Amino acid sequence: MSEYVLEARGITKRFPGGVVANDHVDFNLRPGEIHALLGENGAGKTTLMNIIYGLYQPDEGQIFVDGRPVVIRSPHDAIRLGIGMVHQHFMLVPVFTVTENIILGAEVVRFGIVLDLPRARQQVLELSRRYGLEVDPDALVEDLPVGVQQRVEILKALYRDARILILDEPTAVLTPQEVEELFAVMRQLRDRGVSIIFITHKLKEVLAIADRITVMRRGKVVGTTTPDQVDEQKLAAMMVGREVVLEVQKTPAKPGPVVLDIRDLRVEENGVPVVKDVSLQVRAGEILGIAGVQGNGQTELAEALTGLRRPQKGTLVLDGKSMPFNNARILIENGLGHIPEDRQKHGLVLPFSIADNLVLCTYYKPPFARGWQRQPQAILENAERLIEQFDIRAAGPMVPVATLSGGNQQKVIVAREFSRPIRFLLANQPTRGLDVGSIEYIHRRIVEMRDQGVAVLLISAELDEIMSLSDRIAVMYEGEIVAVFDADKVDKATLGMYMAGARRQGDDELVAAGVRTQTRA
Amino acid sequence: MKTPWRTFFRQNRGRMIAAVALVLFVAYAYNRNAQITEAVLASSLRQSIPLILGALCGLIGERSGIINIGIEGQMLMAAFVSFLVNVKTGSLILATIAGVLMGALMGWALAFMSVTLRIDQIIGGTVLNMIAFGLTGYFYQVGLATKGKFQPIAIPLLSKIPIIGPVFFQNPPLTYLTLVLIFVVHFFLYYTRWGLRTRAVGEHPRAADTLGIDVYRMRYMNVTLAGMLAGLAGAYLTLEAVGSFERMMTNGRGFVALAVMIFGKWDPLSAWGAALLFGFATALQTQLQFMGALQIPHQFIGMLPYLLTIIVLAGVGGRTRPPAAVGQPYVKE
Ligand SMILES: Nc1ncnc2c1ncn2[C@@H]1O[C@H](COP(=O)(O)OP(=O)(O)O)[C@@H](O)[C@H]1O
Ligand SMILES: [Mg+2]
Numbered sequence: 001m002s003e004y005v006l007e008a009r010g011i012t013k014r015f016p017g018g019v020v021a022n023d024h025v026d027f028n029l030r031p032g033e034i035h036a037l038l039g040e041n042g043a044g045k046t047t048l049m050n051i052i053y054g055l056y057q058p059d060e061g062q063i064f065v066d067g068r069p070v071v072i073r074s075p076h077d078a079i080r081l082g083i084g085m086v087h088q089h090f091m092l093v094p095v096f097t098v099t100e101n102i103i104l105g106a107e108v109v110r111f112g113i114v115l116d117l118p119r120a121r122q123q124v125l126e127l128s129r130r131y132g133l134e135v136d137p138d139a140l141v142e143d144l145p146v147g148v149q150q151r152v153e154i155l156k157a158l159y160r161d162a163r164i165l166i167l168d169e170p171t172a173v174l175t176p177q178e179v180e181e182l183f184a185v186m187r188q189l190r191d192r193g194v195s196i197i198f199i200t201h202k203l204k205e206v207l208a209i210a211d212r213i214t215v216m217r218r219g220k221v222v223g224t225t226t227p228d229q230v231d232e233q234k235l236a237a238m239m240v241g242r243e244v245v246l247e248v249q250k251t252p253a254k255p256g257p258v259v260l261d262i263r264d265l266r267v268e269e270n271g272v273p274v275v276k277d278v279s280l281q282v283r284a285g286e287i288l289g290i291a292g293v294q295g296n297g298q299t300e301l302a303e304a305l306t307g308l309r310r311p312q313k314g315t316l317v318l319d320g321k322s323m324p325f326n327n328a329r330i331l332i333e334n335g336l337g338h339i340p341e342d343r344q345k346h347g348l349v350l351p352f353s354i355a356d357n358l359v360l361c362t363y364y365k366p367p368f369a370r371g372w373q374r375q376p377q378a379i380l381e382n383a384e385r386l387i388e389q390f391d392i393r394a395a396g397p398m399v400p401v402a403t404l405s406g407g408n409q410q411k412v413i414v415a416r417e418f419s420r421p422i423r424f425l426l427a428n429q430p431t432r433g434l435d436v437g438s439i440e441y442i443h444r445r446i447v448e449m450r451d452q453g454v455a456v457l458l459i460s461a462e463l464d465e466i467m468s469l470s471d472r473i474a475v476m477y478e479g480e481i482v483a484v485f486d487a488d489k490v491d492k493a494t495l496g497m498y499m500a501g502a503r504r505q506g507d508d509e510l511v512a513a514g515v516r517t518q519t520r521a
Numbered sequence: 522m523k524t525p526w527r528t529f530f531r532q533n534r535g536r537m538i539a540a541v542a543l544v545l546f547v548a549y550a551y552n553r554n555a556q557i558t559e560a561v562l563a564s565s566l567r568q569s570i571p572l573i574l575g576a577l578c579g580l581i582g583e584r585s586g587i588i589n590i591g592i593e594g595q596m597l598m599a600a601f602v603s604f605l606v607n608v609k610t611g612s613l614i615l616a617t618i619a620g621v622l623m624g625a626l627m628g629w630a631l632a633f634m635s636v637t638l639r640i641d642q643i644i645g646g647t648v649l650n651m652i653a654f655g656l657t658g659y660f661y662q663v664g665l666a667t668k669g670k671f672q673p674i675a676i677p678l679l680s681k682i683p684i685i686g687p688v689f690f691q692n693p694p695l696t697y698l699t700l701v702l703i704f705v706v707h708f709f710l711y712y713t714r715w716g717l718r719t720r721a722v723g724e725h726p727r728a729a730d731t732l733g734i735d736v737y738r739m740r741y742m743n744v745t746l747a748g749m750l751a752g753l754a755g756a757y758l759t760l761e762a763v764g765s766f767e768r769m770m771t772n773g774r775g776f777v778a779l780a781v782m783i784f785g786k787w788d789p790l791s792a793w794g795a796a797l798l799f800g801f802a803t804a805l806q807t808q809l810q811f812m813g814a815l816q817i818p819h820q821f822i823g824m825l826p827y828l829l830t831i832i833v834l835a836g837v838g839g840r841t842r843p844p845a846a847v848g849q850p851y852v853k854e
Binding site: 053055074075076079085087092093094095096100105106107113114115156 | 712728
C-alpha cells in the first residue's frame with residue numbers, strides 16, 4: 001500500500017482569458033485523514049478538485065491513485081476510482097426524491113432497464129443508518145433544508161463506494177449547529193477509513209477538524225502544515241500573503257445630524273406583519289448595526305428602505321427630504337447606496353460585463369450617456385479606474401461578472417456604490433460567504449465611508465461582524481426592534497438573549513432611543 | 522386514516538368531478554341518440570391520435586431539455602414521405618416505416634442544431650417547419666392517391682361492449698399502436714433507467730453530468746426517438762385518417778399538440794386526457810356544423826378547438842412547471 005491514496009503532482013490548468021487557476025500544484029492525501037484545503041476565493045481550490053474529479057483536464061501534471069498513475073477523463077472514471085465529490089453548488093435534481101437523486105447514474109435495475117425503486121430505497125435506508133446520516137428516502141429534495149440536502153450529496157458519494165471524499169466548501173451554506181453535525185459525520189467517516197478533502201476558507205473550522213492543512217494562494221500551493229503548528233493569524237497570513245488584521249480598526253464615531261429617519265414602518269407579507277412599526281434614526285458618520293437571527297424581518301425592512309417593496313405604513317425621510325417608497329431610482333438619486341443581501345440576484349446582472357455592472361445606477365446620466373446614447377468610452381474608463389482602485393481581480397473590464405469569484409463580485413458592488421456621492425448606506429450581509437482577505441477589505445471600506453460622514457445601516461446575521469463594526473446596535477426580533485445599545489456597552493451573550501426573544505427593553509426605553517413612536521397600549 | 526385512495530381523491534378532485542360530469546353527459550346523449558353519440562366519440566378518438574403522438578414527441582424532447590416546436594413540420598414531412606412511398610410501393614407497412622424514419626431524421630436534425638450547434642431551439646424548430654412547408658409544397662403533385670388505407674380491425678368480444686366497444690375496439694392498427702405507445706412512454710419515463718436519466722438531464726443537466734451521464738447523448742437519443750412518434754402521426758394522417766396527401770394537411774396539429782403537452786403537464790397520461798378533450802372539441806365542432814343545428818356561422822363553430830386551446834393555456838399556464846433546464850443549451854465544462 002502506498003503512502004498516499006491520492007496524489008496530484010505538478011497540476012497546471014489555464015483557462016481561456018489567461019487565468020492560471022492552478023500553477024504546478026502538488027497535493028496529496030493520506031488514507032483515513034481529513035485534509036483541509038484552505039485558500040481565498042479564486043485561489044484555485046475548486047479547479048484542482050474538478051480536475052481530480054474528471055470535470056476538467058489538466059494542461060500539465062499527473063494524478064496518482066494508490067500510487068498508480070491514472071488518467072481521469074470524466075466523473076465516470078473518478079467514480080470508478082472511488083472518488084466522490086460534493087460540489088460547492090449542490091448537484092441535486094430538486095424535483096426528484098432523495099432515493100432517485102442518490103441512485104441516478106448508478107441505478108438498481110431489473111431486466112436491465114426497469115428501476116427497482118423499493119430495493120434502492122432499502123439500500124439508501126441502510127446506508128443512511130450505517131453512517132448516521134438521517135434522511136427520508138421518499139422526500140422531494142426541493143422540500144429539504146440545505147443541511148439535509150448536503151447529507152444527500154454525501155450519501156450519493158458513499159452509495160458509489162467512495163473512499164476519497166471531496167467536500168467543496170460544505171460549511172458555506174450551513175448554520176453553526178449544522179456545521180457541528182457535519183463535523184461529527186466527517187470524523188465518523190474518517191474513522192471508517194474514508195479519506196476526506198475538506199475545502200474551506202474559514203480558519204476556525206480548519207483548526208477544529210483537519211489532520212493536515214494545505215494552503216493555496218493565487219493558483220499555487222503555499223505550504224502544507226498541521227493544526228498544532230499554526231494559529232489563525234499564521235493561517236490567514238499564508239492565505240492572503242501578508243499579515244491580516246482580523247480585528248476591525250476604527251476610531252470612535254463622530255455622529256452628525258440625522259440622515260435616515262424612518263417612522264412606524266410596517267411591512268406585511270400575505271397579510272401577516274413581518275416588520276412591525278419600526279422606527280430608526282441613523283446619523284451621519286455612525287454605523288447602526290441590526291443584529292438578529294435571519295428571518296426576523298431584516299430582509300423586508302431592507303427591501304422597504306431601498307425601494308424594492310411598498311410598506312403598508314410608515315414614512316421615510318432621507319437627509320431631511322420625505323421620500324416615496326417603492327421607487328429605487330429616486331432613493332438612489334437622493335444618496336442611497338445599497339449592498340444587497342443576495343449579490344447575485346439583486347446586486348449584479350451576472351451576464352453583463354464588469355464595466356456595465358459598474359454603471360447600473362448611473363448609466364443614463366453624463367458622462368455615461370449623452371441623451372439616449374451610451375458612451376462606451378466613458379463606461380470603460382470608469383471601469384478601468386474602479387478595478388484599479390478597488391482591487392477587483394478579473395481578466396478585464398469586459399468579462400461577465402458571472403465569471404468572478406464571490407469576493408470580487410462583492411467588490412464590484414462596493415465599487416459601484418461607493419464611487420457615487422452617497423449619504424446613506426444600507427449594507428445587508430456585506431461579507432456573507434467571503435474569505436478573510438475580502439472581509440477585511442470590505443469592513444475597512446465601510447468604516448471609511450462612515451468616517452466620510454455617510455450614515456450606515458448594517459444588517460448582519462454574523463454577531464462578530466455586528467460587534468466589530470457597529471457604533472450602536474439594535475436587535476430585531478419577530479419584526480420589532482426589541483433593544484438598542486451603544487456598541488461598547490454590550491457583549492455577545494447579552495445580545496444573544498435579546499436575539500432569541502428571551503428579553504426586551506421596556507417601551508419607554510425604546511421610545512427614548514427613537515425606535516418606537518409610542519408605548520404599546 | 523390516510524388511505525392511498527383518499528389521497529388520490531383529494532389530489533384529483535377537479536379531474537374526478539370532470540370525469541363524472543363527462544360520464545353523465547355521455548349517458549344522457551347516448552340515451553337521446555345512440556348512433557350520433559358513438560359517432561362523435563369515435564371521431565374524438567380519431568382526432569386525438571395525431572395530437573397525442575405529437576404531444577408525446579414534444580414531451581419526450583422537453584423532458585430531456587429540448588424544446589421542439591418543429592412537430593408540425595415533422596408530421597407534415599412524414600405524412601408526405603409515407604404518401605410517396607405508398608404510391609410507389611403500394612405497401613402500407615413500408616410507407617409507415619418510411620414516415621417514422623423521416624420523423625426520426627428530422628428529430629436528429631433538431632438535436633444536431635440544438636445540442637451540437639447550440640442554435641436557439643425555437644429557431645431550430647422553425648427551421649424544421651420551414652423545410653417541411655417548402656419541400657412538401659414544392660414536390661406535391663395533384664392527382665395522386667394512396668393505394669389503400671389501413672382498415673378497422675374489430676377486437677373480438679371487447680368490440681361488443683356498448684359505447685366503449687365501437688369507440689375503442691373497432692379501430693385501424695395505427696390507432697391501436699398509438700394507444701399502446703401512450704402507456705409504453707409512460708412506463709419508460711417513470712419506471713426505467715432511461716426515464717430517470719432523461720428527466721434528470723431535463724431538470725439539472727450538470728448534476729447528471731457529474732454522475733457520469735452523457736447529457737448530449739441522452740438529448741440526441743430522446744429527440745430522435747421522439748421524432749419517430751411525430752413521424753407516426755404523419756403516417757397516420759395519410760395512411761389511416763385520410764388516404765391521400767394535401768398541402769399543409771397537418772393543419773396546425775403539431776402546434777395544438779404542444780398545447781396538449783402543456784395542458785397535460787408534460788405527463789403522458791394527462792396529455793392523453795388533454796388530447797381526448799381537444800379531439801372531442803373537434804369532433805363536436807364537425808358534428809354541429811353537419812347538423813346545422815345552431816344558427817351560428819360555421820366559421821365560429823370551426824373555431825371551437827382553437828378557442829379551447831387558448832382558454833386552456835391561459836387557465837393552466839401559470840400553474841404548471843416545465844422541466845427546469847428546457848431550452849437551455851448545455852455546455853460541458
Ligand atoms: N470555467 C472557468 N473559466 C474561466 N475561468 C475560471 C473558470 N473556473 C474558474 N475560473 C477562474 O479560476 C480561478 C480559480 O477559481 P476556483 O478554482 O473556482 O477558486 P476557488 O474554488 O479557490 O475559490 C478564478 O480566478 C476563477 O475566476
Ligand atoms: Mg471554490
